[in-house]
Amino acid sequence: MDLFLQNIVNALQWGSFYALIALGYSMVYSILMLFNFAHGDIFMVGAYIGFGIATALLGFAAMIGLPLPGWLILILTILFSMFFTSFVGMLIERIGYRPLREAPRASAAITGLMIGIILETGNLALLGARRLSFPALIESATYQFGGIFVTNKKILIVLVSLSLMYVLHLFIQKSKWGMAMRAMSFDFQAVPLMGVSINKIAPLTFAIGSALAAAAGILYGLAYPVLDPYMGVLLGWKAFVAAILGGRGSILGAALAGFLLGFIEIFVAWIFPSTLRDIIAYSIILLILTFRPHGFFGQAHSTQLRL
Amino acid sequence: MKRLLMVIVLGLIGAMVFSTNVWSLGRKTVIKIGINAPITGDIPKVGEGTKYAAQMWLADINKAGGIEVGGKKYPVELVIEDNEAKAESAVKANTKMITDDEVLFIVGPQSSKQAVPAGDVANNYETPMITPWSTNPDSTKDRPYVFRGCFLDPFQGPVLANFITEEFKFTKAAVLYDVASDYPKGLAEFFKQAWEKIHGAGSVVAFESFTTKDADFSSQLSKITKSGAQVLFTPQYYNEVALIVQQAHELGWKNPIVGSDSWGSAETVTLCGKDCYGQFFSTHYAAAGAKGETKAFIDRYQKEHGYVPDDVAALTWDSLRLVQKAIESSGKITGKIKKDRKAVRDALAKIKNFKGITGDMTFTEEGDPIKCAVIVRISDKGEYEFYKSVCPN
Incomplete structure (x- = not known):
């Protein structure tokens, strides 16, 4: 029983990363009908930008002799990194995707792969293959409830992820920009005629997706403080699976499927020999897709951004 | 023309061979x-x-x-x-x-x-x-x-199994290793064999794995923590060591964690920090405390x-x-x-x-x-201290 509850806690943390990253895939898909395969690498860039900001803030605090509390540095790091990474996302949209908007979808998908490789190797050239250690901004504390161990980081990761998703939900449902995005996902040919420019909505979508990925990157740095240039590849692929599983273009689906993927991986590793984890976990997902080919919330040929 | 070229080339080769011979005869x-x-x-x-x-x-x-x-x-x-x-x-x-x-x-x-x-x-x-x-x-x-x-790799497994048995008198061990990499996989299996030879079948109470690039080991480590193991052996490279040791502590693991010579990089302590202090690994030599x-x-x-x-x-x-x-x-x-x-x-x-x-x-x-292999203890200052020399029987 302890182990069961412990693994729920573990899965909530692990699923948060999949969910946050899958959201970016889904949002871009709903607007442009393409999967941004560089998204996993944007997550990596977000983590590295966060590393730079955290290090700079720590250095600045030490220089002026004012000990800034760790939680403040963490909040600033998350906000700044989300801000800067959203520009990276917009830049990728401008340079990589906009020139190919009329091109066949396959070309645009390949573009994503290439941008991903450029980001990885660019980082490798800039900082070298040495792994970076993400600074521990908050003192790790472990709480014990019966036989279950929960750290303050785990609670923080899950809370921050859920609140970011809630803010995204509010933005899409309540704001004017959100409405424009929803309209665009219904019909991106008619909506521009109503005075909503795709050249504004597409960068905005990339910016939001990248900001979420950046937040995921920093939370990831807190939980798994070893950064390397290829950290986003596998995570990006798996989050992509979550986006498909949730239903292409469905925000709620992506978030739920992200958590589901985390639960499946963790529980399969618990119940079966861990060597077989990915075989069994992804066979289960294949099975789900066989019976629900459009995922949980997707519809055939649906391009709707729905919540 | 072709023939002339041939003659020249052959002549040059001959001259080179001859000259090196003369040269090597003449020197000490x-x-x-x-x-x-x-x-x-x-x-x-x-x-x-x-x-x-x-x-x-x-x-x-x-x-x-x-x-x-x-x-x-x-x-x-x-x-x-x-x-x-x-x-x-x-x-x-x-x-x-x-x-x-x-x-x-x-x-x-x-x-x-x-x-x-x-x-x-x-x-x-x-x-x-x-x-x-x-x-x-x-x-x-x-x-x-x-x-x-x-x-050799097959030697480190028994060395560590013997060391843990003698030093801590433990009888139950857990292993966590990367199944997709030859070195950790081989070593994990050699360790398991050696441990079960000493303590009998089933004495490795958890034999868990992951694949290269994984960062979350919470499921495996939860299992290990609850398995009743007294020691965790993980023959991983420095980047994974940091993640494994930290996550193990966060999941309530309080017993020793032991590694192999892949821990020997100075980066291990840089990435892992205080969590790695007091842990042991086997290696070729230890600089601190040498005589x-x-x-x-x-x-x-x-x-x-x-x-x-x-x-x-x-x-x-x-x-x-x-x-x-x-x-x-x-x-x-x-x-x-x-x-x-x-x-x-x-x-x-x-x-x-x-x-x-x-x-x-x-x-x-x-x-x-x-x-003999050297057992190193990571000191409370993060240095690699000579702890013990373990020899094959």
């Missing part, structure tokens, strides 16, 4: 030692350590006026070739040193990736070679001319190059000293390179109880040394 016999090292490429630090150790050794030889064989002193020359940390370049470097430079002995390459293919070349040309750092059994397997300066000749070597290296030598430098030093001893006891340098190579190989295979700075060595039939 020099003992050439080839060094095959990754000076550039992925692991330049390994190449640097190799080069520095070799140059220090040469300085000693020059001071003594050469190597003494059969009452006569011969000068020594080093041929250092860069293998760029690539297998094919290491093969080329070996071929060049054997056929062009006519070296008597080759020291290197360091990593198994280069040592396994390069050892094949050396063995085919019947040129003795010693790889200081390669722990993969294939480097020396069925190759009478290839030796190594370190212990005698080992300390003399470390001090000298640090004085000349400004940092504490790692295991590669120490093993290279020992390998060169072994080569020196083999040459000295080979009886006679005839100047006929083939004959001399064989004599030196035979002499090296016969060396018993060689006192090296990384421990005493005696070679087996396969050219692998029987030597």
